[in-house]
Amino acid sequence: MGRHEAPPRPASILVAIASYGASNRRYLEQLIETYRGFSQQVSIVVLSNEPKDLGADVEVRVGLPSPDPWSLPFAHKALFAERQDEFDYFIYSENDTLITQANFDAFAEVEETLPEHCIAGFLRHEIGPDGALHYSTVHGSYHWEPATVQVIEGEVFANYSNEHSAAFILSRQKLKHCIASGGFLRDPHVGRYDMLCSAATDPYTGCGLQRLICVSRIEEFSLHHMPDKYVGRIGVPKAEIDLQLAAICRHARAGVPLAELLRPERRVPSTARYDRCYYSAPLPSAVAAMPATPARILSVGCDQGQTEGNLVERGHAVDAIPLDPVIAASSELRGVTTLPIDADDPLGRIEPGAYGSVLMNFYLPFVPDPVAALREAARVIEPGGRVVLSFWNWQSLRETVHRRRERRSFPDRADAGDFARSGIHRTDPATVRRWMQQAGFRLDHITYDVPSGKEWLSRLTLGAADRWLAPTATAVSAPIGTPQG
Structure with a gap:
């Protein structure tokens, strides 16, 4: 660094957390404490249906975008639009899904390598009583999409068809893209996902961005769903998913396309109910x-x-x-x-x-x-x-x-x-x-x-x-x- 060069400015992050009621208070407080420990400059806004005292450094915005209580997650959109020029990155999450420093740093690193129309995404996992990880995102008709598998700067990426991870990160450039697309600042709505999930998936499903998950570094691109309530009910153990990811990486690095017996998604836009299930119970x-x-x-x-x-x-x-x-x-x-x-x-x-x-x-x-x-x-x-x-x-x-x-x-x-x-x-x-x-x-x-x-x-x-x-x-x-x- 030259004598007159200023040190680089730490990245700034605006975090919006949707928190309805008080049932997840302990998870909310853990999220806030984690963001307080980030090396970046972080501003935290909690979106709530009622007043909450979360400390002097946490802004609480009270109010629902519509009379439907499930519309609360959509409140982050107006907030991000208002402050789009004030921050380098924008994080949205539900109040029980944890983004760590390691998750953010990995996102910022690979985001630099992705094409303009792509954005790094995440899976969600839970932790069982034995300490083993289970991917709660993985169930039903959701699957790795063969056509999206690719190698970028030595890392393997693919999209998982369940685009709901209850959280996302956008750079300022990608946020501006979403706003300009017309698909971001929409009224609360439902589609293939319910209202709660739609709020967290619009950047991928309504704004023209393609989500890609870095499967060769999956631990850094998986977020902890802290209640761990789906273990043994839905989801797949990490050990099994690791075998699937190994197959993806093997084909990708060998340049061998992944074939599909059939296209699992049906032409019924409002639901995935008619898609072919990938995780059927024994019949x-x-x-x-x-x-x-x-x-x-x-x-x-x-x-x-x-x-x-x-x-x-x-x-x-x-x-x-x-x-x-x-x-x-x-x-x-x-x-x-x-x-x-x-x-x-x-x-x-x-x-x-x-x-x-x-x-x-x-x-x-x-x-x-x-x-x-x-x-x-x-x-x-x-x-x-x-x-x-x-x-x-x-x-x-x-x-x-x-x-x-x-x-x-x-x-x-x-x-x-x-x-x-x-x-x-x-x-x-x-x-x-x-x-x-x-x-x-x-x-x-x-x-x-x-x-x-x-x-x-x-x-x-x-x-x-x-x-x-x-x-x-x-x-x-x-x-x-x-x-x-």
């Missing part, structure tokens, strides 16, 4: 459909692999065509052998008669021609084998009521079930039976997954009510080669 009806003695089984559309892993535990040899090579790491952890993915011809490399059973694992609703897919499956089944088709039962009363209610509030959801408009076929017992018959199979039986607590009604009706009780089911063909009856 009892599918397990029950398999032979009692060890057999060779092919699963088409394997996700995390809990159903397939259950079959492995029962002595079956299970091969799988996974949804993508990343989720394949999870199914391999459960003893499943995964095969290469060719979305145009998934079964093309498989020898005729190679398997005793083929499980179509919630796969057919997402392909344009389910009958053609079933006919191709027949080629790889040995004589006396079966095709087993797991499906989401749209005829169930719960599903019927749910869809009737949601269509009243979200008209676009009326398209769900029409493949041309939504990208998903309706599946119910009659539809599945018709697909099987058109493909040349004879339906042997359907087993329904009756929810716990409803078994008494199933027994009372001798199973006649099952098709209206069960949200999922599995159809099983007659043995291949048996005469049509």
Whole structure:
């Protein structure tokens, strides 16, 4: 540094924390204490529905953007717009999600390397009683997006489709971009996320920025959800996610694109409910459909692999065509052998008669021609084998009521079930039976997954009510080669 050069000015940060009521007071105080310890110049504003005494150095803004209590998180937007020229960085978070000095420093470092249209993002984790980390962001239909995987300045980045991490960081430049886009200073709203989550995702979902997570340094890009209340309920242990990230890094650094068996997102903008799930629970009806003695089984559309892993535990040899090579790491952890993915011809490399059973694992609703897919499956089944088709039962009363209610509030959801408009076929017992018959199979039986607590009604009706009780089911063909009856 020259004699007359001034030392560099520490970066300045405006932090906005949404804090409704008093239930998370201890987490809020921990957040404030953490920000007070930052090496940067930090100004803290707490957005609240009621007055709070949090110290002389903490500004408390009281008031809701709309009468809906869930609108409180949107209050940070006007604040950031007012002070966009006063700070270098802007942090928003809910009052139970911790951003540490290490998180911020890692963000500031990689942000310098990202293209202008990209922004560094975060996952969220929780800590179990044994001290092990669990990624609570990871569940349901959310997944690593293969098309976003890239190497930048030696680090591997990818987007995770669950863009809600309850917090974000914006540089002044990126904040100005968001404001200019017209997607930031909007009234409180909902979409694929509820109102609470929408406030924390708008920079990525409504302002033209692409979020990228630095997966090769994931520990620095994961935020602690301090209540740890989802451990054992939703989320995936770090040890399993590390296997997925290793697969991403391996493909990225080798320059090998990550294939996808199908695009999991459906064309129903207001919800992710119709997207293909990546973390399905074991499906009892599918397990029950398999032979009692060890057999060779092919699963088409394997996700995390809990159903397939259950079959492995029962002595079956299970091969799988996974949804993508990343989720394949999870199914391999459960003893499943995964095969290469060719979305145009998934079964093309498989020898005729190679398997005793083929499980179509919630796969057919997402392909344009389910009958053609079933006919191709027949080629790889040995004589006396079966095709087993797991499906989401749209005829169930719960599903019927749910869809009737949601269509009243979200008209676009009326398209769900029409493949041309939504990208998903309706599946119910009659539809599945018709697909099987058109493909040349004879339906042997359907087993329904009756929810716990409803078994008494199933027994009372001798199973006649099952098709209206069960949200999922599995159809099983007659043995291949048996005469049509």
